[in-house]
Amino acid sequence: MLNRLSVKQVKNGLKEKRFSSLEVTKACLDAIRKTDEKLHSFVTVSEEEALRDAKNADEKISKGEDAPLQGIPLAIKDNFLTKDIRTTASSKILDEFMPTYDATVVLKLKDAGMVILGKTNMDAWAHGSSTETSDYGATRNPWDISKLPGGSSGGSAAAVAAHQTIAAIGSETAGSIRQPASWCGVVGLKPTYGRVSRYGIVAMGSSLDSAGPITKTVEDSALILSVLAGKDPKDATTSPLKLKLKIESDIKGLRIGVSPQYFINGIDPEVESGVKNAVKTFKELGAEIKELELFDPNYAIDVYTIIQRSEVSSNLARYDGIRFGKDRSYFGEEAKRRIMLGTYALSSGYYDQYYNKAQKVRAIIIEDFRKAFEKVDVIIAPTSPSLPLPVGSTKDSSMFGELADVLVEPSSIAGLSGINIPVGFSSSGLPIGAQIIGPQFQENAILGFAKSFEENTQNAAWRKNEPSFTEVSKGKPNL
């Protein structure tokens, strides 16, 4: 089934003329039609555009015109503006919003020849780690549809895990790529902040937002990153440093840091053992494991909550229903909570206590990582302290998202790059992920480690697991 292929496999197949982009695209659209009623990964399926893009791609391929993603069907998270394709950020406020321009990332992907399948579901305004706060209803985890896929890029992660698409694009402010990738058992890369342009992405936390690929393999991740990366004159926070991809999966002699602080109190024991097994694998592959003391990630929750919600309160001020969209009464509860907390934290008399204090602790976190990376090349840790949680877990929580992302917030706050790789499954058949964190602009390092793990566990039994698309009972599922 063509929709189950990876980007690399599709590229090879197209080159060798074993099939066409139109065939792959149709297979994906078919899969979406068959499974999305259950999964609800998509807000908008752009069937017309997808078929048109695929036909164009096939024509170009027949003429020998090549491009890095020529003819590859992708799903794009719905906070990336797509010209003439409805873009909602999963919020009722943007229910009818038709952008007149593309996000820079979308333009780059179009130039690279992608076929756009549609826009994926997310936590409304990216406010969350579950996709449950979407104004259009939650996306379900393909491994067990009574569970959440994680968030906020839950739709993108679920779509990849369920083979509704070949690959997908997500965004991360703190965890929104890595965590749903972990809960859906796929590869999710958060590039260094400033590596990829934010222009045309509905802003959440301006000093944190990072766009990145969610894929089936590490190689796919690297390929898409090379299309996305680059300084954008329209985004003053993008770095002039050019991405020079060089992925070495030979990690002998390289140093991995493991921090007891990241195996926090209350972590799911299966997650802990799953990640610790991964560490063992790296050791067997020749890496040097070093224990590290890192700044308590629990403080990162506070820093992130304050800085992110403050930036959110300002970034969402433009949604007043005058020039576009509906008025502010259409904001969901989570959005209102975050806007108000942020407004409060920035308000007169509180700025020093909250925002300024948080920025100071941020400086401490940045320095802490800098010192750590003098001793190790990368850091490995669990991505999420829990397995995928049941639908309904976030109801009325005052800060579900920030609590769930405790282990990814520190690296996001410091603007580092991080990748989630699937490392196994729980006894209940739910994916377990580990994250590899690297210094700024060292995506090569984390991709190298990730590739090494992937190559050396290719034949592991758990790699043969398939998403159940059902509600798995509390007992052992059929694996």
Place this chain on the structure above:
Amino acid sequence: MPIRQLPKEWELKYNWLMKINVKNVARLANLPVSIDEEKKFEKQLEETLTYIENLNEVDTTEVKPADNVTGLTNITREDIVEPSLSQEEALRNTKSTHRGFFKVKGILDAK
């Protein structure tokens, strides 16, 4: 699920310093909030504020607030004109327009 426990009811009651005036904040934030929502948000926001209190445990004397994480400075663009959106494109996403202008209900109080 919570790894750190959210504050208990009694913690909130005695944390009178935390009393957040939701009505005021909602006004500042230009957010319509119903009376019911007010009560609910008050509890939730106070929970969050109590939770993040522990940031005070971190010693930040002599620490300067973080700048941009990229370390970039002096990013500007040249003074060159590029095409704007057409009037139609600019107005396309709303129905409330009038002769090329955006239209809202009359504002009585001048700025």
Place this chain on the structure above:
Amino acid sequence: MKYEAVIGLEVHVELKTKSKMFCSCNADYFGKEPNTHTCPVCLGLPGALPVPNRTAIEWCIMIGLALNCEIPLYSKFDRKNYFYPDLAKGYQISQYDEPFCKKGSIELSNGKKIGLTRVHMEEDTGKLLHETIGDEKVTLIDFNRSGVPLVEIVTEPHFKSSEDVVEYLKKLQQIVRYLGVSNADMERGDMRLEPNISLRPVGSSDLPKYKVEIKNINSFKFVSKAIEYELNRQEEILEKGETPAQETRGFVEASNSTVSQRTKEEASDYRYFPDPDIPPFRWTADYIEELKKQIPELPHVKVARFKKDYSLNDYDSEILTRDNALSSYFEKSVEIGSKKGILPKQIANALINKAVDPENVSPEELVEQITVSNQTTSLSDDDLNRIINNVLKQNKKAVEDYKKGKENAIMFLVGQVMRQFPEKIDADKVKASLLAKIK
């Protein structure tokens, strides 16, 4: 009780850059069809990001340098958060605690030094139009002006009179025009003024506990009227033993008065924080030096030089340096004229007294005109001598007066000589000859 005025000024100057402050839309918005100079950035559309205009920043710093400001080597943009329909993003990108320029000063003609608190950059808002369509009262919004670069110049409350204020404004306008960074035309809105006015008892050095901000002053002629009205109004209140309300008032042209707009009892909470979309600025001392070098000769320096180099008096110097174009024209003419024996004073005369129009007459043509008029008299030196001798003989009293020290007498005699001729003769030449003969 005698009161003295305590006035501080906030002036906004719109820069005449080609593009806007944070996007590449054409900044020349005046008189254009509504919403035709907009883009996702200045329209506040989702995902749009600001990128600062380098020229605008340099011009802001140059204004600060021209006003003797310190230029801190670190600066940044901040977000000023508030809601209003003409503010597309729901925040204005401005500068809060680390502006581009600080602590400057400017000297008035009476020697008074006005302190400048800061000179900073921000972006302009859209324009609102209040109308009635059918039965409905509506407000129409045009975002063409949204995002145009503004420089805000804030003074200390050092002004004590409306005359001082007017002089300051004129000087500021002149400097900004000299720098070529703005048209600074109050009527077109590219220079806007908001005075903060209060009164305190004479002799007190405390700042008054209230201040009133006046908006909507759209031309120089209204500046004095607005200030005078407001000072009177406040004095009346103080005389009653009350304190004027801290508020914003609007100037009403029709009645030369001010009316209350809003009470400013609670200052708006703008929740300033550093704009995370724009990295901060770190200048080097060299860079600031480079900018300093780009500043043209400023008015007060030019005036001094004209007096010295061209032997002109105060009045002539001020007029000839009123704007850059005129002073350049003058100096060009002097250069050409010097090769033909024409003195700077003659050129000054021609421009000031005889109202030669620099628009229609080139410097070469002007010099030509003066040369010709000097030679208009086909008068031989002998003829001139004969006439001068005659005049001297016929006006012995005037000669006596002059010898006794009455300077004006010489001009009388010059006049007598010149009356003899329908055409022009060089008055200075005549004067020189007369003097020579008298001695």
